[in-house]
Amino acid sequence: MSHTLGIRQAQKQKTRQALLDAALGLLEHQSLSSLGLREVTRAVGVAPAAFYRHFKDTADLGVALVEEALGSLHETIRAAIVTTGGSEERIDRAVALIAAHVRAHPAHVRFIARERHGGVAPVREAIGVQLRRFADEVAAALGADPEARGWSAEDLRMLAGVYVDHMVMTASAILEAGASCGDSVAALQAEEAVIATARRQLRLVTLGRRHWLD
Amino acid sequence: MSHTLGIRQAQKQKTRQALLDAALGLLEHQSLSSLGLREVTRAVGVAPAAFYRHFKDTADLGVALVEEALGSLHETIRAAIVTTGGSEERIDRAVALIAAHVRAHPAHVRFIARERHGGVAPVREAIGVQLRRFADEVAAALGADPEARGWSAEDLRMLAGVYVDHMVMTASAILEAGASCGDSVAALQAEEAVIATARRQLRLVTLGRRHWLD
DNA sequence: TGTACATCAGTGAACGCGCGTTCACTGATGTAC
DNA sequence: TGTACATCAGTGAACGCGCGTTCACTGATGTAC
Numbered sequence: 192m193s194h195t196l197g198i199r200q201a202q203k204q205k206t207r208q209a210l211l212d213a214a215l216g217l218l219e220h221q222s223l224s225s226l227g228l229r230e231v232t233r234a235v236g237v238a239p240a241a242f243y244r245h246f247k248d249t250a251d252l253g254v255a256l257v258e259e260a261l262g263s264l265h266e267t268i269r270a271a272i273v274t275t276g277g278s279e280e281r282i283d284r285a286v287a288l289i290a291a292h293v294r295a296h297p298a299h300v301r302f303i304a305r306e307r308h309g310g311v312a313p314v315r316e317a318i319g320v321q322l323r324r325f326a327d328e329v330a331a332a333l334g335a336d337p338e339a340r341g342w343s344a345e346d347l348r349m350l351a352g353v354y355v356d357h358m359v360m361t362a363s364a365i366l367e368a369g370a371s372c373g374d375s376v377a378a379l380q381a382e383e384a385v386i387a388t389a390r391r392q393l394r395l396v397t398l399g400r401r402h403w404l405d
Numbered sequence: 406m407s408h409t410l411g412i413r414q415a416q417k418q419k420t421r422q423a424l425l426d427a428a429l430g431l432l433e434h435q436s437l438s439s440l441g442l443r444e445v446t447r448a449v450g451v452a453p454a455a456f457y458r459h460f461k462d463t464a465d466l467g468v469a470l471v472e473e474a475l476g477s478l479h480e481t482i483r484a485a486i487v488t489t490g491g492s493e494e495r496i497d498r499a500v501a502l503i504a505a506h507v508r509a510h511p512a513h514v515r516f517i518a519r520e521r522h523g524g525v526a527p528v529r530e531a532i533g534v535q536l537r538r539f540a541d542e543v544a545a546a547l548g549a550d551p552e553a554r555g556w557s558a559e560d561l562r563m564l565a566g567v568y569v570d571h572m573v574m575t576a577s578a579i580l581e582a583g584a585s586c587g588d589s590v591a592a593l594q595a596e597e598a599v600i601a602t603a604r605r606q607l608r609l610v611t612l613g614r615r616h617w618l619d
Numbered sequence: 620t621g622t623a624c625a626t627c628a629g630t631g632a633a634c635g636c637g638c639g640t641t642c643a644c645t646g647a648t649g650t651a652c
Numbered sequence: 653t654g655t656a657c658a659t660c661a662g663t664g665a666a667c668g669c670g671c672g673t674t675c676a677c678t679g680a681t682g683t684a685c
Contacts, residue, residue, distance in 0.1 A: 640667085641665105
């Protein structure tokens, strides 16, 4: 039989998750550095003091949000890496995966884009660490590809950095495109334009990659 | 004879600039959305109410900071555009110009990177408008180059977007590299590594660009 | 040039408010026998 | 199974504090004659 959490632990987890969800919602229109502990507990419907049973302060909650947000992104990246086929199809699938990720987790994407260079150092650092980890993973995958024969480790890392940065920028741009249009038809068109540009940019990178060792 | 401002106007400008400078300093360790009006006036040494003689609120001050920060960046971009020579030299000079810009205006660069996706909508939009303007300008310059024969307007805009985004990312990365090392020798080394990577990335783009119409 | 009045950048006191943090508490859940 | 005690997630009241905003004001600067 599976190990079920005690009722107490399960309830605690539920409250913790409610705090994280409420915070993520509130962060749609503000930065973490201005998010108040009382705002979050008010949104959940618990007493302010209850916050301290789960987090030291809002920066601590922010770090937890980083784990959550980049955990989901990690899966998307892995899925994009294992894609096979010609470069054109791989580009299309990678961009489609990003677009789907943005639609599935818009608040997570916004949070990462906003706090990546935000005013809360521990959160900024947590994001930096994870993105560097993603880049290492992408670099390893690129190195395994026969196309990368003759590439130095440094060049592979550079290329991986381009891909990871491009992914974050594209995700954020898709989000922004969708948000800046009141009309939902216009929003979809704007998103499509961003997606088309992202594909074009990846094609440019692919061409550069192909001629890197010329 | 030159038109000198009245004493009153000159004093007002001086106070206004002091508010902007103080705010920029305070924003090194926080986001605009958590910057308090009283913090700023306290740093300058004027009464809180004096703030309202210059700005409606801190978001309004933030928009003024965008003008200031991107005004200086605009000059750097123009300088990078008019660079001549082989692609390798142009890349070296463009990256050197960015590095010099970061050293000359670190707080401006930090502000733009932080607020580009930050929690204050008017500021985010002001930055977006200006960066799009820069991209238009770069696209126009690229279009004038004989290398761009046969490129569609859309492709030129895409390439310009790559350059502008890369510039902002690189500036922010140089800053971060310099800040994350306590040791100043290590900081310089870290900055150099970022600069070397940025050059490599631009070389990749140049190669892609050269084979775009193949 | 001198005088009388207008302007307005900056003052300082006051306001109501929500903040983060602390504390002793309650009562449901967990545990030992 | 039942009982007695321990744990601890969440409560609610209290605290001191700094916030944004308002207002009548002051006094240097500007202007008209």
